[in-house]
Amino acid sequence: MSTDSGLGLQSASRQGREPTSLRLILTLSLAGLLSGIIIVSVYEATLPTITAYQARMLREAVFQVLPRVTQSQRLVWRDGTLIAKDAEEKGEAAVFGGYDAGGNLVGYAIPSAGPGFQDTITLLYGYLPGSRKIVGMEVLDSRETPGLGDKIYKDAAFVGEFKDLAVDPEVRAVKRGTGSAANEVDAITGATISSKAVVRIINEGNARWLPRLDAGG
Amino acid sequence: MPTSKPDAYQEFIKGLWRDNPVFAQVLGMCPMLAVTNSAVNALAMGGATFFVLVASSFLVSSLKRWIPKQVRISTYVIIIATFVTVIDYSLQALLPAIHKELGAFIPLIVVNCMILGRQESFASRHSIGLAVIDALGMAVGFLFALLALGSVREILGNGTWLGLDLFGPNFEPWVIMVLPPGGFLTLGLLLLLFSWLAERRQKLAERLAEMEVEGT
Amino acid sequence: MNALLWIFISALLVNNFVLSYFLGLCPFLGVSGRLETAFRLGLATLFVMLITALCSWLLNTYVLIHAPYLRIISFIVVIASTVQFIEMVIKRVSPGLFRALGIFLPLITTNCAILGLAIFATNKGYGLIEGLIYALGAGLGFTLALVLMAGLREETELAPVPRLLRGTALNLIIAGILSMAFMGFAGLFSAA
Numbered sequence: 001m002s003t004d005s006g007l008g009l010q011s012a013s014r015q016g017r018e019p020t021s022l023r024l025i026l027t028l029s030l031a032g033l034l035s036g037i038i039i040v041s042v043y044e045a046t047l048p049t050i051t052a053y054q055a056r057m058l059r060e061a062v063f064q065v066l067p068r069v070t071q072s073q074r075l076v077w078r079d080g081t082l083i084a085k086d087a088e089e090k091g092e093a094a095v096f097g098g099y100d101a102g103g104n105l106v107g108y109a110i111p112s113a114g115p116g117f118q119d120t121i122t123l124l125y126g127y128l129p130g131s132r133k134i135v136g137m138e139v140l141d142s143r144e145t146p147g148l149g150d151k152i153y154k155d156a157a158f159v160g161e162f163k164d165l166a167v168d169p170e171v172r173a174v175k176r177g178t179g180s181a182a183n184e185v186d187a188i189t190g191a192t193i194s195s196k197a198v199v200r201i202i203n204e205g206n207a208r209w210l211p212r213l214d215a216g217g
Numbered sequence: 218m219p220t221s222k223p224d225a226y227q228e229f230i231k232g233l234w235r236d237n238p239v240f241a242q243v244l245g246m247c248p249m250l251a252v253t254n255s256a257v258n259a260l261a262m263g264g265a266t267f268f269v270l271v272a273s274s275f276l277v278s279s280l281k282r283w284i285p286k287q288v289r290i291s292t293y294v295i296i297i298a299t300f301v302t303v304i305d306y307s308l309q310a311l312l313p314a315i316h317k318e319l320g321a322f323i324p325l326i327v328v329n330c331m332i333l334g335r336q337e338s339f340a341s342r343h344s345i346g347l348a349v350i351d352a353l354g355m356a357v358g359f360l361f362a363l364l365a366l367g368s369v370r371e372i373l374g375n376g377t378w379l380g381l382d383l384f385g386p387n388f389e390p391w392v393i394m395v396l397p398p399g400g401f402l403t404l405g406l407l408l409l410l411f412s413w414l415a416e417r418r419q420k421l422a423e424r425l426a427e428m429e430v431e432g433t
Numbered sequence: 434m435n436a437l438l439w440i441f442i443s444a445l446l447v448n449n450f451v452l453s454y455f456l457g458l459c460p461f462l463g464v465s466g467r468l469e470t471a472f473r474l475g476l477a478t479l480f481v482m483l484i485t486a487l488c489s490w491l492l493n494t495y496v497l498i499h500a501p502y503l504r505i506i507s508f509i510v511v512i513a514s515t516v517q518f519i520e521m522v523i524k525r526v527s528p529g530l531f532r533a534l535g536i537f538l539p540l541i542t543t544n545c546a547i548l549g550l551a552i553f554a555t556n557k558g559y560g561l562i563e564g565l566i567y568a569l570g571a572g573l574g575f576t577l578a579l580v581l582m583a584g585l586r587e588e589t590e591l592a593p594v595p596r597l598l599r600g601t602a603l604n605l606i607i608a609g610i611l612s613m614a615f616m617g618f619a620g621l622f623s624a625a
Contacts, residue, residue: 250458412602
């Protein structure tokens, strides 16, 4: 490590027969240059595949949570309106507008994240502004307990709860079998905390985005 | 370490069992335990480490004459980090699903003490051929250890091996095995097994030697 | 505010670097024999982690935006050199502090927990304040794990343990039990 380069430089200047500091610096720069060339060429070679894959995964996730959608567009909130913007910017939140084959807006796919049972859960859900309903939910990233908490994306019944869910006054998680209202989700038995976390994350996303979508959409 | 006349076969075979980087030297476990919760992940991590170790050993041993010893560690780190970046991007492009599973742990191959250790103690002192053979042996040994860990954890913790269902629907998986504590426990027990086998073998060798003495 | 608390608690307990991510195992298994040493090593790691958080934020904000492919190589080189430099400064300015923490610093720089911190903080998209809080949680969590382990190991020194089990195997099994105990912290933040 450069621990050695530092010490090496000092000892080299003290002892005459050791390689000169110039030679040491030259070696390191050459190594750096060589590694730079290798890294940049691999990066350039793999970048198109990687970006294409990431774009495809995102598009598929959007189509997953919004039925009947065939195109999507990244939207950011700026100066009181939603504008189309493809480039990501740090700290700027975005939603995805979903459009049908005719180019008409169907709904929005909203990303949201928050603390789960183990670690942060990141998810995407589809929202129809016309009927004020959630029509799909997909967990993008989580580290919930295998066999219990991971049912938030493995359990078809739980994921199915989000296919037709009213957002007003807010989404609620209730014990399985006791929920009947349009805004209630049956929590997973044995994974109540993870289920409630998903609901809370969705409510947080709603609080942030619904007023904007209703105003700007 | 090689004697006066190093034997290529010996250099290869030592990494597999006697000097196995994980079981005998307990090296390079830091970033690895986390991804051995399934056999597939273990294979992928072992494969990535395999590539980095063999490529670095090759480059280090072929450049060893031009690397001044004062900056050798820095140069090794640059070389290793380069190959790690290469494998990071390649995996992301070729096997994106696996890359997502391993995620942040691929960059951590850089600080795998086993890789730097091989450069310092072997590749920088031996010919290209021997260095590559040594790296191959160590890398296969490492891969084998990761696979053993990953298999035990996946079979017990999920009832599957490489994704194949082994026990049918009535098996109640030991979820703890795929969680972090399972990693510690499995490695601890495997180390115990390794030292038990090593000791048994040593006792056997001693007894054989005694019998020979008695026989003569 | 709540988000910052979650980052801190998550790194400190729920997703403890050692017991949940297996980062920094080398010092955890190697140096944690004595309580005193373990505590100092933990504090020195905390210190390096805070510097790392600062370095990686600077790199992410000003350099890696233009050259993301240099991430791995620049993290390791910049962090190592910065720590080396600070070590020299401490040696000059405060010999007492150097005696307490200094000998550990070069050792810590190559520790996977340090690079892990930089990579995780980047992947999670943390800003400067979040990154520092994350480093504080991770460093204190590392110290906690190390001190707990050292305390347990001092006890096992005197216990009649089978000879084969002594050493790393036993330490790993203890770590496994400790890790199980830390699983109890899961849900700490989201249960409310």
